[in-house]
Structure formats: structure tokens, C-alpha cells
Amino acid sequence: MTDPHRSPLAVMLPKLEIWTALDEEDRAALVSLPYRTRSFAPAQYIVRQGDKPESSCLLLSGFAFRSKIVRDGGRQILAFHMRGDMVDLQNSLLGLADHNVQALTNIEVALIPREAILEAAAARPRVARAMWHDTLVDGSINREWATNIGRRDATARLAHFLCEFALRLELAGLGELCNYELPMTQEQLGDCVGLTSVHVNRTLKGLEASGLITRTVRMVRVTDWAKLAEVGDFNSAYLHVDLKGRSIDPPARTEA
Amino acid sequence: MTDPHRSPLAVMLPKLEIWTALDEEDRAALVSLPYRTRSFAPAQYIVRQGDKPESSCLLLSGFAFRSKIVRDGGRQILAFHMRGDMVDLQNSLLGLADHNVQALTNIEVALIPREAILEAAAARPRVARAMWHDTLVDGSINREWATNIGRRDATARLAHFLCEFALRLELAGLGELCNYELPMTQEQLGDCVGLTSVHVNRTLKGLEASGLITRTVRMVRVTDWAKLAEVGDFNSAYLHVDLKGRSIDPPARTEA
């Protein structure tokens, strides 16, 4: 058996193993899935709404995002993805893409045939469970985003987003909680929190003026995490990750 | 082997079998899952955010909904559920409830221990796949809702919701596409599309004034489905159901 940690596919393992214990054979099965790598330039489509994708893709480097377009041309960004994320289990397993998947930066992905994934899942219950769990967490994040968009004001929405992104980056080893780079433009930020780029700009400056963050180009430095998390009504529970006892969430809200 | 269609749990089968072919043994495994039934009155909690639910619940009759509460007391409704829906695979499999589940009307549910579900999934790949698929579709609906809330105006949001609910009711055998009962108040409707009940009221009257629907008490009669679907930017693809060739979606949008 080859060392499961040698293959480029090994970047998917840490995230899956947060939730489901895998043994060496499970890891080997995942890592020896057939794949081919491909590169995409910023804004290039990996999957378009309406496609019938035959493979799912694992993000090896760079950032990608998923989106939907509404009739009048508006766009809703549904998720950002980073190294180690299985970007498109959704579309590929459902058979019909209900949303777009695009590169945000230059990216490299491993395309894994849908059938191979299904076979691995059918053969190994823990592999199935790990991937199922991954889609459940994806759903949980989606629910939090819907809540963010539907029921928080602009300041809270952005603060919440900044907290989530910071934490995900740090967990993926791509940045620090209080000092990281945002790979998206303010317009893309707006499309993800349901605001216009103009208002994103205003609101970010507001967060800066309140002394919660400072920014240079696209670097964000969180100068007061506790307040940012409070303003953003951020509680990491919905990410279902193990913080190993670190306390980053604001104290429990008082019952109304 | 007992007839799989005798058990109350059999109500879950049609939905699962839309997506995944099951054989008699798969059905028998699902239907013979251990369970106990319970009733809930309107507004009663089945699961609260923060709970560690030990069972998942299958809705046998009535309507339920899932929601999150934000700091200032606002509520976002994330999903409505009807007979045959597995209401809480999300929370129970993730182990920690990231949202509330409540009865909307009087309901009867079958509570199925989480471990029994996981064992059935581990033992039978098709059962695992069917339930995984169910959560994928749930995620797809969530993405569409996020888009609805984030990027459509009040009229489109409500029109979209009315179309989705109509179709889901009809597929569950609980109403007709163009004539059905809405089980929720206008305030609950507002909490699901990100509006206030006041504006829901005005907007519904607007839809009525435009001749797309008529209403009596909570009955909705869709008088012009094609226009309602167009106004609501509704395309049923995201529900991933088989319409058996019926054409209910507006013609493909023209590229901008």
C-alpha cells in the first residue's frame, strides 16, 4: 500500500477526519481515487448551472466560489472554498448542477469521477459517512449564511463573514485568525452577504472606524476579535469544528 | 419479512426512492428501524439550538419548521417540512444542533435513534446513499433560499416561495399545485423570506391585485401559474424532483 500522505489527494483528509475516524485502508481508498488535475484562471467556470457534471473536484490550491444568478442579473455567492475542500460533491452527486462553480484566484483542482466516489462510498461505510458529514457541514454553513443575509444588518453581516473566513483560513493553515488576506473583491463580498459593493465599502470603513479591524490592500487585521465576533453575532458552533478548547466565541447570549 | 408498506415509517420511502433505487431488503431495513412516536402542539420545540439530539425524526403528519435566532431577537426560518420528511438528519448526525426544530401545526413524528440510522447506513450502501442524497437536496433548497433572500425583491421572494411550497405539497400528495393551504402565519412567512409580516401582507395583496393568485383565509389559489413562476424567478430544477415531463417552469431565461 502506498503512503496515503504522498498523493495530492491527501489534502482532503484532515477535514474529513475532523468528523469521522478513518483507518489506513479508508485513507488509502480515498487517496487512490482516480483523478486528473486541471488549472483554472480567475473567473473561469468549473461547472455551470444546468451542467451534468461527471466529476467532483478537490481544491488543491487557490480559492473558488459557488454562485447562482437571478433573473435580473443579480448574483448570490453561496460559498467560498479553499485548499482541501471538496468543492462540488453537491452538483456531481445530484447529477444536475443547480449552481455555478468558478475559480476566484488561479487554482489547481483534482477532478475525481463521480462514479469512483460513489463506489468508494459504497465499499467503505466510514468513507461514506465522512463525505456525508462533509455535506452536512456544508449545509450548516449555508443555513448560517441564509440567517446572516435574512436577519442581520450590513455591519453584522460583514463582521460575521470576516470571523467565519478567518477561522476557516486558520483551520486550513492558510492564515491567522487575526491577520489574513481576503482573496475576493468588495463586489464579490457584497454578492455573498447580499449587499452592493458600495455599501460593503462603507460598512468595512465603519468597522475600521470602530476599531475592530484595520486593512491594507486586501489584508485584514482583526484588532478586536471579541468585539468583532460580538458585532457579527458569530458563534463557531455551526462550523462543527474542534477548536481544542480555544475560546473564540463571545459569551452566550442572554435569553430575550 | 413484514410488508414494508405497513409500518408508519413507510411514509419516508417515496421521497428516498425518487433519487435512489432501493430493493425490498433496503426498504425493510428502513421501515424496521426502531422508533417511538410522539405528538407536538404548535410552536413546541422538538430540538433546540445547542441540544445534542440522540434521535432524528420522521414527520408522520402535520407541518414543522427549522429556524435560527439572531442576537437582536430576529428569527430566520430555514425550512418547512411536511409528511414524509426526515426533519432532522442534520442536527442528529452532526451531534450538536445548530438550529431549532419546532412544530408548526399539531404534528406526529417518529423518533428514530441516531445510532440505528448510522448502522442501517453502514450496513446498506443504498440506504446510505439515499439518505445522503436527501441531505444534498435539502442543501440545494437552502442555497435557493439564500439566493431568494439575498438577491430578489419582496414580490419575487414571495412568488418564489409560493411556487416551491405548492410543488412540494403536491408531490407529497397534500395539495394541488394551484390550490392549496398555507399552514403558516404571515409573520412566519416573513421570517422565512426575510421580510416583516407587514410587508408580507402588502406584497401578497399586490400579487392578488396583479391577478396571479386569490386567497381566502389561508387557502391560496394560483390563477396564473406561468406568471407567478416568472415573477418569482422559479425553476424547479433545484428541487431535483422528477416531474415526469410536466412543464411547469417558465421558458429558459435569456442570457444577459
Add this chain to the structure above:
DNA sequence: GCATCGTGCTAACCTGGATCAGCCCAATTT
């Protein structure tokens, strides 16, 4: 060297939907 383009940023104005305050009616309760 000059043009173009993408992105951040800003100011002035406008509007969709929130907020507030209240009425009406039917169903319960007492």
C-alpha cells in the same frame, strides 16, 4: 508615453421595506 481596465473609494440622492401604531374580525375563554 498614453490608453485602458479593474478595483477601491466617495458623495448626493432615492426608495423599498422597516417601524410604529392601531383597527377589525373570528375564535376562545370566563
Add this chain to the structure above:
DNA sequence: AAATTGGGCTGATCCAGGTTAGCACGATGC
């Protein structure tokens, strides 16, 4: 039959965020 309650409904006013129309600046191209 009076009182209460929960929805639906309405008008008046307000404001968060959208819209429009720019400018500034650096990167890229000819």
C-alpha cells in the same frame, strides 16, 4: 355577553441600503 387573543390588515413616517456617477490609483498593453 363581555373580555381576551391571534391573525390579517392599513396608514404615516423613517432610514438602511441601493443607485448613480464619478475620482484615484496601480497594473497591463500598445
